[in-house]
Amino acid sequence: MLLTSWEMYGSGASRHTFTIENGNFLYDGKAIQIRSGELHYARVPAPYWHQRLKMMKAMGLNTVATYVFWNYQETSPGVWDWTTGNHNLRAFVKVAAEEGMMVILRPGPYSCAEWEYGGYPWWLQKVKGLVIRSYNRPFLDSCRVYINQLASQVKDLQVTHGGPVIMVQAENEFGSYVSQRKDIPLAMHKKYSAAIHQELLDAGFNVPMFTADGSWLFSGGAIEGALPAANGEDNVDNLKKAVNAYHGGEGPYMVSEFYPGWLDHWNEPFQRVSTEKVVNQTRKYLEAGVSFNFYMIHGGTNFGFTSGANYSNDSNIQPDLTSYDYDAPISEAGWATPKYNALRTLMMKYVKHKLPQVPARIPVIAIPRIRLDKTVDVFSLLKDMKAVENEEPLTFEELNQGYGYVVYHRRFPQAVSGMMRVPGIADYGIVYVNGKKAGELNRMTGRDSLEVEIPDDGVLDIFVENMGRINYGARITDNNKGITKPVTIGEDEITGGWKMYKLPMDKVPDMAGYPESYQPGLPVLYHGTFSLEKVGDTFLDMSGWGKGIVFVNGINLGRYWKAGPQQTLYLPGCFLKKGKNQIVVFEQQNDCKKLELSGVQEPILDKLGGL
Numbered sequence: 039m040l041l042t043s044w045e046m047y048g049s050g051a052s053r054h055t056f057t058i059e060n061g062n063f064l065y066d067g068k069a070i071q072i073r074s075g076e077l078h079y080a081r082v083p084a085p086y087w088h089q090r091l092k093m094m095k096a097m098g099l100n101t102v103a104t105y106v107f108w109n110y111q112e113t114s115p116g117v118w119d120w121t122t123g124n125h126n127l128r129a130f131v132k133v134a135a136e137e138g139m140m141v142i143l144r145p146g147p148y149s150c151a152e153w154e155y156g157g158y159p160w161w162l163q164k165v166k167g168l169v170i171r172s173y174n175r176p177f178l179d180s181c182r183v184y185i186n187q188l189a190s191q192v193k194d195l196q197v198t199h200g201g202p203v204i205m206v207q208a209e210n211e212f213g214s215y216v217s218q219r220k221d222i223p224l225a226m227h228k229k230y231s232a233a234i235h236q237e238l239l240d241a242g243f244n245v246p247m248f249t250a251d252g253s254w255l256f257s258g259g260a261i262e263g264a265l266p267a268a269n270g271e272d273n274v275d276n277l278k279k280a281v282n283a284y285h286g287g288e289g290p291y292m293v294s295e296f297y298p299g300w301l302d303h304w305n306e307p308f309q310r311v312s313t314e315k316v317v318n319q320t321r322k323y324l325e326a327g328v329s330f331n332f333y334m335i336h337g338g339t340n341f342g343f344t345s346g347a348n349y350s351n352d353s354n355i356q357p358d359l360t361s362y363d364y365d366a367p368i369s370e371a372g373w374a375t376p377k378y379n380a381l382r383t384l385m386m387k388y389v390k391h392k393l394p395q396v397p398a399r400i401p402v403i404a405i406p407r408i409r410l411d412k413t414v415d416v417f418s419l420l421k422d423m424k425a426v427e428n429e430e431p432l433t434f435e436e437l438n439q440g441y442g443y444v445v446y447h448r449r450f451p452q453a454v455s456g457m458m459r460v461p462g463i464a465d466y467g468i469v470y471v472n473g474k475k476a477g478e479l480n481r482m483t484g485r486d487s488l489e490v491e492i493p494d495d496g497v498l499d500i501f502v503e504n505m506g507r508i509n510y511g512a513r514i515t516d517n518n519k520g521i522t523k524p525v526t527i528g529e530d531e532i533t534g535g536w537k538m539y540k541l542p543m544d545k546v547p548d549m550a551g552y553p554e555s556y557q558p559g560l561p562v563l564y565h566g567t568f569s570l571e572k573v574g575d576t577f578l579d580m581s582g583w584g585k586g587i588v589f590v591n592g593i594n595l596g597r598y599w600k601a602g603p604q605q606t607l608y609l610p611g612c613f614l615k616k617g618k619n620q621i622v623v624f625e626q627q628n629d630c631k632k633l634e635l636s637g638v639q640e641p642i643l644d645k646l647g648g649l
Contacts, residue, residue: 056140056197056204058246058265061288063329065140065204071327072292073385074101074142075335078151079130080110081362082338084123085612086372087130090336091137092397093368097378098385101204102134103142103331105149107157108184110344115161120191128191135202141195142331144207144250145188147181147234152301152358154346155507156514160440163517170515171215172222173230182237189241196245206243207294208235211269213251213259218512227258235261250294253280260284267294269333272319274326293323295333298377299365303348303356304505305482305601308644310365313377317384324388336372337364339608342594343441343543346509347465355465355481357505359604360596361643370608370641371575373399400611401574405637408568408621413631414552416541416561416624417473417499420445425537431521432538433464434504442542444520446500448535454527455491462486462523465505466585468561468626472496475559481505483649490527500525501561501626505597546589546622556631564623564632573614576637577606581645583635584627591620600627601649605642 054066062069075094082090094102106127112118119125134141148171149157162168168176195201209231216227235247251259253268253276260266266284270293271277277291298316300309323330340360348356363370367378374382374396386393426437431446460467460479463486467479477488479500492498504519525532549565556562578588580598588595588607591614595607625632 053200054197056245058290061290063290070100071324072101072140072329072331073099073389074103074329074331075099076103076295076331076333077336078104078107078338079127080107080124080344081340082124082336083610083612084126084129086400086610087133088137089397089400090368090372091134091139092394093372093374093378094335095137095139096394096396097335097367097382098389098393099139099332099335101140101142101331103144104130105151105153105157106143106145106188107149107151107153108147109155109157109159111187112159112184115159118187120187128195131192131195131202135195139202140197140204141202142205142207143192143203144210145185145238146210147184148210148212150211150510152346152348152362153340153509154344154441155517156346156509160435160507160517163435171230173226173233178230178233178237181234182240185237185241189243193242196243198244203245205246205248206238208238208247208249208261208264209259211251211259212249213255213257215512216258217255224258231259231261235264248292248294253277256280256284265290265292267292269293269295270297272322274322274328277328290329292329292331294331296320296323296330298332298367298381299334299337299363301364302359302361302603302643304359304599304604305646305649306356306603307646308365308603313380316367316377317380320381320384324384332367334362334364334366336368337362337366337370339370339596341596343504343506345506345597347506348510349508349513353481354484355505355508357465357482359643360598360607361604361641363641363643370643371400371402401572402639403570403572403574403576403611403637404639405568405570405576408566408635408637410564410566410623410632410634412549412554412565413556414549414563414565415555415557416563418552418555419547420539423539425539428536428538429533431525431536433522434519437520437538437540439540439542441504442544443501443503445539445541446502446521447537447539448498448532450492450496450498451494453492453494453496454530456489456528457487458490458525458527459487460500460521460523460525462521463502464519464522465503467500467502470499470501470560473557473560480649503626543587543594543624546592546594547624549622558630559628561624561626562628564625566621566623566634568619568621570614570616570619573616574611576609576611576639577641578609579606579636579638579642581605581642581647583623583632584625584629586623586625586627588624589622591615600647602647603644605645605647606638608641609637
């Protein structure tokens with residue numbers, strides 16, 4: 039039985055030990071079963087960390103696992119943020135200790151996690167000669183800088199120094215990448231993963247390390263000196279056989295990712311995993327003494343531009359939702375679901391101590407009417423911006439921009455018409471001719487062309503959005519955004535005279551000084567205010583809107599899209615304040631003018647709207 043939080047980490051507590059010996063996880067020399075849940079500190083508002091961890095503990099878990107996203111910590115080249123809000127990993131680990139939870143760190147450097155670029159900083163693509171996820175000196179040098187930065191924050195919070203961090207993962211799901219990149223010799227793959235393992239050791243990580251792969255992929259993913267743990271393995275016998283083959287013929291046995299829910303993409307049905315299936319599988323692990331980690335126990339939210347994307351073929355992309363609810367036992371807003379309650383009832387039969395009471399929900403409020411009092415045509419903002427001029431369209435990366443939007447603008451002295459092809463659209467674009475909407479381009483549906491008629495002295499604008507870089511699979515190495523290939527109309531390539539306007543939307547747009555302006559079909563900014571007598575969590579109902587993002591009190595809540603299945607945006611109460619609050623909505627499609635919106639008390643995550 040694990041000790042209480044006070045006994046483990048209280049004032050004056052003695053240092054504890056965590057080791058892997060004789061086929062067991064040993065805490066202070068006693069065999070334990072790790073009952074872990076995955077929660078990403080970057081996806082949960084920092085004021086809510088305590089409540090979410092209390093929820094986990096009340097379900098019978100003793101450990102929290104978290105990815106560390108490199109690109110969330112290095113916010114621009116050489117600029118690190120380890121101290122503000124959700125970026126404060128060190129504070130999160132200490133909160134976990136206060137709640138009596140052990141901690142498993144998953145620092146990558148590759149994370150996947152349906153997160154933008156799998157956690158890699160976008161500008162790595164600009165470094166000459168750098169090849170990600172390979173035995174490549176520029177890449178390994180960059181990884182070493184990141185890993186040393188990470189170690190400076192949490193090295194002293196390992197159990198070997200009296201802290202709660204008991205294990206660290208080396209790389210992530212590398213076996214699947216090896217299976218997809220057979221163009222690279224296995225020996226080179228192994229040389230790379232061993233180098234990442236060594237960089238972690240060199241940085242001062244001295245707790246047990248592990249890898250995480252499908253059990254059938256251990257041949258590519260296992261690293262000498264690290265425990266092989268299995269993702270998605272529901273057969274205990276298969277798990278044991280696979281681990282024994284790569285770990286000296288003995289355990290311990292751990293399912294590093296056990297899926298009680300699943301990930302979700304725009305324009306696809308919301309995924310659900312039945313409570314019965316999850317409970318039955320959990321029971322198998324508990325009875326067999328297998329350690330496990332629920333991925334996810336609580337998903338949280340992809341605030342801002344942090345969501346990534348998968349892909350279905352060589353050209354299409356599957357962007358991930360803003361919500362990372364994941365159909366997890368603890369909902370996006372931190373609520374106990376029926377799945378949570380069923381798992382808690384099961385855990386009570388196996389955990390040898392009395393479970394704490396389930397924490398109360400954070401208050402939820404409705405905001406019946408948020409009045410929108412000003413609109414500004416986004417194209418009017420471009421008049422005050424300096425364009426980047428080039429013979430051909432430049433990618434986001436070439437423009438030194440990571441996220442958001444770029445407007446590609448070109449004037450045509452002579453009329454031109456025909457089929458315009460933009461085969462390198464990444465990822466979503468609205469096309470305008472002389473300020474009138476001509477159509478949409480969408481990498482998700484494979485639409486990269488449309489008919490245009492541009493008159494003499496006509497103007498073409500293509501308003502392009504980055505919907506999240508690919509975070510999984512072989513195509514992670516091809517992740518440029520914007521217009522990435524030549525634009526043609528008819529048989530002619532359109533070169534010369536391109537102007538690009540950068541709209542990163544990294545902070546709330548300043549609408550002050552711009553007159554009221556509105557034109558249907560053009561991208562528009564809405565401003566509004568609302569007053570609250572009390573604050574609480576709410577869900578902005580965007581079901582009547584088109585596509586865009588929302589800022590509340592300067593915080594980017596993330597992307598909405600009528601395509602669904604997500605129709606609401608989670609607005610945590612800790613982002614609100616008593617009295618006056620500000621809201622800015624950037625609406626891209628703008629099919630009709632909006633006068634107001636509202637905050638509702640229940641999320642809508644499973645309603646498809648169509649494209």
